[in-house]
Amino acid sequence: MAAPYLALIVDNEPDICELLEITLKRMDIDTHIAATISEATLLLNRNHYDLCLTEMRLPDGDGIDLVKLIHTQFTEIPTAVITAHGNVASAVQALKAGATDFVSKPIDMQQLAKLVKSSIKVKPATHSGKRSNQAQLTLLGSSPLMVETRKTILKLSRSTAPVHICGESGSGKELVARMIHEQGPRASGPFVPVNCGAIPEHLMESEFFGYKKGSFTGAVSDKEGLFQVAQNGTLFLDEVADLPMHMQVKLLRAIQEKAVRPVGGVKEIPINVRILSATHKDLATQVKEGRFRQDLFYRINVIELRVPSLREHPSDVPVLAESILRRITLENSLPSTRLSEQAMYALVKYPFPGNVRELENILERAITLAEGYLIKECDLILPKLQADEETTTSAFTRRNPADLSGQLKKLERSEIQKALAEARYNKTAAAKLLGISFRQLRYRLKKLEMEH
Ligand SMILES: Nc1ncnc2c1ncn2[C@@H]1O[C@H](COP(=O)(O)OP(=O)(O)O)[C@@H](O)[C@H]1O
Ligand SMILES: [Mg+2]
Structure with missing residues (x-):
């Protein structure tokens, strides 16, 4: 089974790489090795x-350039440099460029182990613990669109202006919001996501602003609202277009006044939060059609960031697919699984109306259906989109990917149910009938909520 951490070693001396690899392995850290900056x-x-x-x-440049690259584009990765013995100047230079620490050659193993331990520990709270929790914290992809988006995210994270993130469902809007928070000065504060479409209308005010004890039946003690919970951090208003009008007025006021008044309270509480918002709807159209207040629109939409849909950057599909597979197998202690060439080709050609989230769903299902450690094209069960749909983008917005995934789940449940019945509820036998491992069956049962 894979170790809970993964490190990148960049060095062109095989002996050193091997030494580092062994040392890290002992600390339960897997390694990848790159010999050059471009490989890294x-x-x-x-x-x-x-x-x-x-x-x-390094053969193709200075390690400092790599430190700078990581410091600007992959800010969450702690980076340590290996310097020549006694070269204090270059160690200082590296630290200035954003390195977290350095070791000098000849490498003292104890010192290295200490450095590794503290580097992994200094990561922000959301990153601590297992790799599985943080696998989604970077927008992956090397297409110009993704590189550009990462750069924009970094720029935006340094400002305090409200950012409105738009893009199709499943394209990564929430991930982008998290990155803006984590890369900015508020990273040590809370990130509070709220799905504006999911709070019942009559609870909205108390959810956002809190309430005082006794302000209504059931208010047995004071309760903080989401603005207070997000104090000194970021409040992420997801699906902001779903806010009812009367709440839009109240929210605007809170944002303008930088203060909230809990339900049943008399005192205003000063609030210091950064507002990020997102919706898959076109907010400008919502304003034109009178469903969204123009004044609130201007407040939250100071900067707009559009997250591209996956079919705009299909060259990233292999990278995303591999990373998602790795995450699923790791999280579920499944053996590592890869995609056949044809399967990968089919994925790259597929237009993903549900974007990266749909890719995740397709792969989760495929892992169960695959025989052995190889996912074949037939395991993907890609929905057949009409020929005209494949060429017209507007058609994708008409489809509802949630429906599709629901239907497929139903199908899968019924297949598993049949096998279980046939095997008289002996899971090992049922797994055999389905051509999957016992572990995979157990995973699917949990996933499909079929276990009681
Ligand atoms: N470029 C990307 N790299 C890695 N993971 C991504 C990327 N884009 C989206 N994801 C993943 O896809 C899933 C859906 O993203 P999410 O941010 O919830 O989308 P949205 O909020 O736009 O509906 C999440 O698990 C997210 O981590
Ligand atoms: Mg979302």
Whole structure:
């Protein structure tokens, strides 16, 4: 089974790489090795690392450039440099460029182990713990569109202006919001996501602003609202277009006044939060059609960031697919599984109306259906889209990917149910009938909520 952490080692001396690899392995850290900066860049775009260790002198450039790249584009990865003995100047230079630490050659193993331990520990709270929790924290992909989006995210994270994130469902809007928060000065504060479409209308005010004890039946003690919970951090208003009009007025007021008044309270509480918002709807159209207040629109839409749909950057599908597969197998202690060439080709050609989230669903299902450790094209069960749909983008918005995934789940449940019945509820036998492992069956049962 894979270790819970993954490190990137960048050095062109095989002996050193091997030594580092062994040392890290003992600390339960897997490693990938790159001999050059360009190899390292490629890997950084493909995987999520918990740590990078780089030599300063590399065949295609200076380790400092890599430190700078990581510091600007992959800010969450702690980076340590390996410097020549006694070269204090280059160590200082590396620290200035954003490195978290350095070791000098000849490498003292104890010192290295200490450095690795503390580097992994200094990561922000959301990153601590297992790799599985943080696998989604980077927008993966090396297409110009993704590289550009990552750059924009970094720029926006430094400002305090409200950002409105638009894009299709499943394209990564929430992930982008999290990155803006985590890369900015509020990273040590809370990130509070709220799905504006999911709060019952009569509870909205108390959810957002809190309430005082006794303000209504059932208010047995004071309760903080979401604005207070997000104090000194970021409040992410997801699906903001779904806010009812009367709440839009109240929200606007809170944002303008930088203060909230809990339900049943008399005092205003000063609030310091950064507002990020998102919707898959076109907010400008909502304003034109009178469903969204123009004044609130201007407040939250100071900067607009559009997240591209997956079919606008199909070259990233392989990288995303590999990373998602890795995450699913890791999270569920399944053996590592890969995609056949034809399967990968089919995925790259597929237009993904449900974007990256649909890719995740397709792969989760495929892992169960696959025989052995190879996912074949037939395991993907890609929905057949009409020929005209494949060419017209507007058609994708008419489809409802949630329906589709619901239907497929139903189908899968009924197949599993049949097998279980046939095997008289002996799971090992049922798994055999389905041509999957016992573990995979157990995973599917949990996933499909079929276990009682
Ligand atoms: N470029 C990307 N790299 C890695 N994961 C991504 C990327 N884009 C989206 N995802 C993943 O896809 C899923 C859906 O993204 P999410 O941010 O919830 O989409 P949205 O909010 O736009 O509906 C999440 O699991 C997210 O981590
Ligand atoms: Mg979302």
